[in-house]
Amino acid sequence: MDTFALVVTIGVALFFTYTNGFHDSANAIATSVSTRALTPRAALAMAAVMNLAGAFLGSGVAKTVSEGLIETPTGDKGMGILFAALVGAIVWNLVTWYFGLPSSSSHALFGGMVGAALAGGIDVIWSGVIEKVIIPMFVSPIIGLFLGYLVMLVILWLFRNANPHRAKRGFRIAQTVSAAGMALGHGLQDAQKTMGIVVMALVIADVQDQGDSIPVWVKLVCAAMLSLGTYAGGWRIMRTLGRRIIELDPPQGFAAETTAASVMYTASFMFHAPISTTHVITSAIMGVGATKRVNAVRWGVAKNIILGWFITMPAAALVAAGSYEVVSLAFG
Structure with missing residues (x-):
């Protein structure tokens, strides 16, 4: 196995983690920034630190990614498939x-992995894709929507006689905790996904055996790149989540972040399911907003976001399949 190919593939995997960080940093902090609970830079720094901590909390999601979605390819062809999968994901992220x-x-x-595997003639573990990706893709936003709605109803009832200004001030402080919990869950989920890819590359290169524990250096570099990407920020997406879906106040922001973090911890620890932090926080914001009144949520923006959810996997799969064809032609 060409060591250069291994190094390049791991490098591309770490770049994917970086794009994941700046692409998804908004998930953890958009609500806190939009309600002025945290300044943007303070929120990004906090999210970066909590991303780093979250990456060391488990390995179940990484195992699902490295072993449960596609058959582990072998040789130079296998490394080419992994490289193409990452290219598909990065292009769609950008x-x-x-x-x-x-x-x-x-x-x-996941779309990149499936597309590259199909193009390279590698078996896709469809039962794993359906059970660990497709079903959670639909179920987790629905849970986020209804749980966000219920959590907000509980908050409204508990604080129904509270002084509005004092309550908002208290929830602004509480949001620093809920945003930290959200960022910890982001690290727990998303750093592990890249760990799974790096471990697969090491297995393909015969550097380690499948089923071995994740090396500490893999956890460290994946977590560090996610944190760096998070600190770089994703301001475009932050505007969409923080203001375009609904104008949030501190109690709503706290409810949305608490809901999303709870769903992520449950998926990670109980089911080892790699769910989307984006899906969960977006649906939680919608659920929270609907307690105000249904038309308080800008459903036109929400519709465009949902459309993006359905397009993402097929689009990344097509880019990855095309990338594999180019790689196979270039390197035979």
């Missing part, structure tokens, strides 16, 4: 970032 669309980096990666 396109959606440019247009300010909060699509899912996770599903871009």
